[in-house]
Amino acid sequence: MTMAAMENPPLRLRLAAMGVDNVTLLVLPAVLFVLALFVYPFFYGLALSVEPLEGAWYANYVKFFTDPFLYDTIGKTLRLAVPVTLLCVFLSIPIALRVRHMRNQRLLTTILVLPITLGTVLIAEGLLNYLGPQGWLNRTLIAIGLIGGPLQLVHNYWGAFLGLLIAIFPFTFLLTLSYVTGIDPALEQAASTLGARPWARFRHILLPLLAQGLTVNFCLSFVQAFSVFPTAVLLGSPAGSTRVISIAAYTAAYEAYDYSLASTIAMIMAGVQLLIVAALLSARGLLYRGPMGGAKG
Amino acid sequence: MTGGMIALDRHPLALRAWNTTIWVLVGFFVLNLLAMIASVLVNSFGTRWFNTWLPAGFTTKWYFSAWAEFQLGDILIVTFQVVGAVVLLSGTLGVLGAYALARREFPGKRLVMLLILLPLLVPPLTYGIPLATVLYQFGAGGSILGVVLANLVPTVPFVVLVMIPFIEQIDPRVEAAARVFGANSRQMFVHVLVPLLAPGILAALLMVLVRTIAMFELTFFTAGPSSQTLVVALYYAVYAAGVRAPQSIDAMAVIYMATTMIWLLIALRFVNPTQLVTRVKKS
Numbered sequence: 001m002t003m004a005a006m007e008n009p010p011l012r013l014r015l016a017a018m019g020v021d022n023v024t025l026l027v028l029p030a031v032l033f034v035l036a037l038f039v040y041p042f043f044y045g046l047a048l049s050v051e052p053l054e055g056a057w058y059a060n061y062v063k064f065f066t067d068p069f070l071y072d073t074i075g076k077t078l079r080l081a082v083p084v085t086l087l088c089v090f091l092s093i094p095i096a097l098r099v100r101h102m103r104n105q106r107l108l109t110t111i112l113v114l115p116i117t118l119g120t121v122l123i124a125e126g127l128l129n130y131l132g133p134q135g136w137l138n139r140t141l142i143a144i145g146l147i148g149g150p151l152q153l154v155h156n157y158w159g160a161f162l163g164l165l166i167a168i169f170p171f172t173f174l175l176t177l178s179y180v181t182g183i184d185p186a187l188e189q190a191a192s193t194l195g196a197r198p199w200a201r202f203r204h205i206l207l208p209l210l211a212q213g214l215t216v217n218f219c220l221s222f223v224q225a226f227s228v229f230p231t232a233v234l235l236g237s238p239a240g241s242t243r244v245i246s247i248a249a250y251t252a253a254y255e256a257y258d259y260s261l262a263s264t265i266a267m268i269m270a271g272v273q274l275l276i277v278a279a280l281l282s283a284r285g286l287l288y289r290g291p292m293g294g295a296k297g
Numbered sequence: 298m299t300g301g302m303i304a305l306d307r308h309p310l311a312l313r314a315w316n317t318t319i320w321v322l323v324g325f326f327v328l329n330l331l332a333m334i335a336s337v338l339v340n341s342f343g344t345r346w347f348n349t350w351l352p353a354g355f356t357t358k359w360y361f362s363a364w365a366e367f368q369l370g371d372i373l374i375v376t377f378q379v380v381g382a383v384v385l386l387s388g389t390l391g392v393l394g395a396y397a398l399a400r401r402e403f404p405g406k407r408l409v410m411l412l413i414l415l416p417l418l419v420p421p422l423t424y425g426i427p428l429a430t431v432l433y434q435f436g437a438g439g440s441i442l443g444v445v446l447a448n449l450v451p452t453v454p455f456v457v458l459v460m461i462p463f464i465e466q467i468d469p470r471v472e473a474a475a476r477v478f479g480a481n482s483r484q485m486f487v488h489v490l491v492p493l494l495a496p497g498i499l500a501a502l503l504m505v506l507v508r509t510i511a512m513f514e515l516t517f518f519t520a521g522p523s524s525q526t527l528v529v530a531l532y533y534a535v536y537a538a539g540v541r542a543p544q545s546i547d548a549m550a551v552i553y554m555a556t557t558m559i560w561l562l563i564a565l566r567f568v569n570p571t572q573l574v575t576r577v578k579k580s
Contacts, residue, residue, distance in 0.1 A: 019403035022482065023396070030394030030453055031409055037428065037450050038416045044434075045427025091322065098319045109570040111327055114334070117561045118554060119511035121532045125550050126333035128535070129340055129543075134348060136332055166330060174570070198312065220418070227422035230513060234535050246422050253518075259430050266426045273423065 042270075049264035060264035070265070073245040074272060080157070080232070080242060081225035084164045088172035089218050096176040097206070109177070112170040120167050124234035127163050128154055160236030164228055172221045179213030180206075215284040219277045226273055245269050334554070341547035363548035366541060367530055375441065376510065376526040376556070382445045383452055383509045384502050390449075391456025392498060396490070398457065399464035413454040421451060421514040429518040439521025447515040452505045459504070463497030464490075496567065503564035510557050527553050 015021065052059040064070045099105060115123055131137055131153040138150040153159055183206065191201045229246040236242025245265060253262030341359055343352025363369065398410065416424070428447055429438060437443035467490070475489045491498070513528045520529055531553050534546045 019401045019406075021401070024401045024403050025397070026393040027397035027409060030390045030457055031412060033390055033449065033453055034412050034416060037431075037446060038424065039412070041428040041431040042424060044431050045424075048427070048430065094315075094319050095323055098316065099323070106570065108323070108327075110565060111330070113561070113565075113570040115330060117507055117511060117557050118334075119513055119528055119557075121513050121528055121535065122337075122550055122553060123333070125531070125535045125546065126337045128538075129336040129547070130329070130333040134346075136336055136350075137329070139350060166333070169326065223418070223420050223423075227420035227514075229422055230532055234532075249422075249426055253426050253429075259426075262426050263430065266423060270419065270423045273419075 045263040045266055048260050049267050052260050052264075053258060060261050061268075063261065064264060064268060070248055073243055073248045074268075076242065077226055077228070077244040077246075080160055080164060080228060080236075080244060081222060084161060084168055085172075085218060085222045085225050087165065088169045088221055089176070089214060091169070092173040092176040092217075093180075093210070093214070096173060096180040097202070099177060100181050109174060112173060115166050115170050120163070120228075120230045121234070123166050124163055124231055127159065127166070127235055131159065131162065154235055155237050157236065157241040160228070160232045160242040163231035163235040164225055167231060168221055168225050171224060172217060175217045175220065176210075176214070179210055179217070182213075183209050211284060215280055219280055222276060222280075223273045226276075227269070245272075337547050337550050337554070340544055341551045343544060346544075359542065359544040359548040360552070362542070363545045363552070366545060367534060367549055369527075369530075369549065369552060371523075372525060372527055372530045373556075375524055378441060379444050379448065379516070379524075379526055380506055380509045382441075383448045384505050386445070387449055387452035387456050387505050388498060388502050390453045391501065392460055392494070394453070395457045395460035396464055399461045400469065413457050416450050416454050417458070421512070424450070425514050425518040428515070432519055438519055439524065441524045443519045443521075444516050444524050444526070447519040448509050448512055450515065451512075452509065455508070456501045456505060459501040460494070460497055463494055467493050500564070500568045503560060503567060507557060507560050507564055510560065527556060 012021075049060055050057040052063075055062075099108060102108065129135055133150040133152070135153075137153070138147075141147045142150065153162065187205055187209075188201055191205050196204065227246055228244055229250070232238060232242040232244045232247060236244075238247050246269070249262050249265035249269065252258050252265055339352065340346060342355045342357065344354040344356050346352035394413070398406065398413075425447070428450065429443075432438040432443040432446060437446060471493070472485060472489060475485045480488065510526070511528060513532060516526050517529050517532065520526065525533075527549075531546075531549055534541060534549055538546065
């Protein structure tokens with residue numbers, strides 16, 4: 001081999017040295033697909049949102065933030081999504097800490113996977129029966145004398161709240177459970193041997209190890225809850241207290257056929273989610289800066 | 298909170314009460330969940346149900362009326378076409394992509410991983426409307442093709458992420474051996490990798506199947522009248538409640554539950570239930 005050939009190997013070899021060869025190219029279809037059907041539509045939506053049917057390029061954004069019928073949807077969505085997410089995350093911690101020692105864990109997790117598999121539409125239909133004025137829940141509460149008359153639990157805020165809770169809790173719980181079971185039990189046993197009581201073990205061993213997982217879990221559960229749609233329409237009052245942001249986007253696109261405004265609302269929706277997730281992640285960074293390790297998986 | 302917790306430490310009785318509270322909470326949640334499913338089931342078989350604990354009598358007639366009223370035959374065919382296409386395509390694209398990501402280190406790999414992770418982190422409703430607009434722009438909106446393409450957005454990345462650890466645990470020397478014996482890339486994939494990866498592929502595709510049947514938002518935004526899947530048809534039926542008998546809607550809901558449950562039960566033989574959720578943890 002001549003010196004020139006050694007200094008200037010063919011492009012193919014140089015690429016192979018960097019790890020790019022035929023095998024690497026196998027990732028291309030998937031990448032192109034995500035680019036074409038996820039990234040491109042996002043930028044297309046962004047471009048569409050600044051091409052309103054009438055007015056300056058920012059007209060849709062002005063419209064959203066000046067029309068109470070539109071900007072109120074952010075508050076209404078947050079009023080639904082934040083309490084549900086907080087409740088789910090906080091309930092999931094003690095329950096996951098108990099359940100990890102359970103022998104029939106798989107049975108419980110299977111039951112909890114049911115609402116995720118069935119989806120929000122079926123939950124809504126089931127809860128319309130179950131929580132309705134003639135439903136089994138009201139009947140039971142009246143029969144045991146807790147309430148005098150049936151509670152109004154559907155077609156209002158509480159209907160959407162309970163529907164969302166049933167849909168989100170299993171998701172949050174299974175994520176928390178996977179983080180909790182990833183912690184080496186020996187760490188807790190060591191603390192126990194050294195005399196740490198349950199609360200101290202939780203506060204000083206488990207919580208710091210779980211902090212990162214719980215933040216991620218909170219973010220994931222929150223974005224799910226924030227994009228609530230069928231639950232708010234079917235179980236809530238879609239014209240009133242549960243007119244969430246996704247309903248506003250849907251109405252703009254499929255009832256007013258204003259795709260520009262609909263894209264604007266979708267962009268604002270993504271923006272609010274991003275803001276809250278970014279705020280949470282940076283808050284976690286401020287609160288806890290210790291090592292993240294210590295987990296098995 | 299802290300005061301109560303310190304009390305827990307000192308009194309075994311308080312600890313027991315705390316544990317009991319947790320089990321009561323879990324039990325209450327599971328009980329309500331099962332009762333909700335049972336109420337759909339009971340109503341779909343009931344004749345008339347008003348102001349009593351159980352319907353006045355039982356019948357199966359609602360299943361026949363639901364089948365005819367909602368054209369469930371057509372809807373089921375569409376559903377299976379969509380799900381079948383999504384499973385095949387996301388399997389092919391996903392396994393190939395995962396193979397490259399598991400076996401090669403290349404510049405920009407982190408960017409590619411981020412790109413593939415994003416559609417899983419952003420809920421479908423957020424990108425559903427822009428995606429539907431683009432699909433309508435290209436004439437795919439309202440057709441089965443559009444529904445399939447939209448459903449592939451979260452499932453291709455899902456298969457990639459599930460398959461990477463499966464591929465990583467296969468010894469690369471097995472592939473090298475196949476090469477030594479003269480197998481070309483296609484032969485190596487078909488005769489060596491796919492059989493070795495079969496359990497992983499099966500698990501990933503079953504999860505895609507279950508998730509696609511229940512995927513409401515993307516299908517709802519992209520489907521036209523002739524490309525509705527079962528879950529979207531169910532939504533319209535519940536939305537327009539009052540037009541049809543509630544028992545008829547519940548009969549449809551039971552048929553929907555049956556189609557997802559069968560696949561869920563099969564899937565649970567191969568995967569741990571938590572795998573349906575903890576898809577982003579391994580990244």
